[in-house]
Amino acid sequence: PRFFALVPCAGIGERAGTGGPKQYAPLAGRPLVAHTLHALAGVARLAATLVVLAPGDALFEEAVPGFGGEHQWLARCGGASRAQSVANGLDELLARGALPHDWVLVHDAARGLLRAEWVERLIEACADDEVGGLLALPLADTLKQSSGGRAVATVARGDKWVAQTPQMFRLGLLRPALAHAGDAVTDEASAIEALGHAPKLVQGDAENFKLTWPGDFALAERLLGTR
Ligand code: CTP
Ligand code: MG
Secondary structure, eight states: OOEEEEEEEOOOOTTTTSSSOGGGSEETTEEHHHHHHHHHHTOTTEEEEEEEEOTTOOSHHHHSTTOOBTTEEEEOOOOSSHHHHHHHHHHHHHHTTOOTTSEEEEOOTTOTTOOHHHHHHHHHHHTTOSSEEEEEEEOOSOEEEEETTEEEEEEOOTTOEEEEEEEEEEHHHHHHHHHHHOTTOSSHHHHHHHTTOOOEEEEOOTTOOOOOSTHHHHHHHHHHHTO
């Protein structure tokens, strides 16, 4: 089987407040998504990377000049939800010759601090797995059950993990799983779980966070400054 990356890049970035889609907001002198794609370009085992843009996107080509070619694909097939953007991207991969037993690594455009070695760790851990898996981190903080703004119980955290991306599954499993799950799922693993499968949890990294809020850009710049 081959390995394909699929990068949903069609959101509006409402929470980040960057005055436009956050994936194009500057981070240490380059647009956020340029960092993401630079990291993926360092993963030798990827056969191709497909970036899913909103249909009317007029910013990508200036944000990542030079992206495109035999192993770098663009599709303007973004949908109303992340799940729909990914589902449409899977159709595009099929149209470009990907096969059901090929692996798809879905990675958020907004996780711009990605390192190639983390992607390779995921591939190593899952390439022989029946189901596939995801980068994730064991929950570090104490977890509270809230009711009316008060903590009413403390939830055991020993078995709780925080999901990251990439998340890697076979095209032939992920496509029907997303079709079955609908728009509400916020990651691929939840769609796979809903079919009764148990994706493998592979150690991620705290730096692999999703830039979501305004302050995340300053934090990411500080981290990049230490690399
Ligand atoms: N995404 C997408 N299509 C959508 C919504 C999101 O491709 N309809 C992508 C985003 O571009 C991002 C990733 O999915 O790379 C993770 O989503 P999120 O962090 O929620 O980004 P946004 O939806 O853009 O942000 P917000 O929810 O704050 O509006
Ligand atoms: Mg969103």
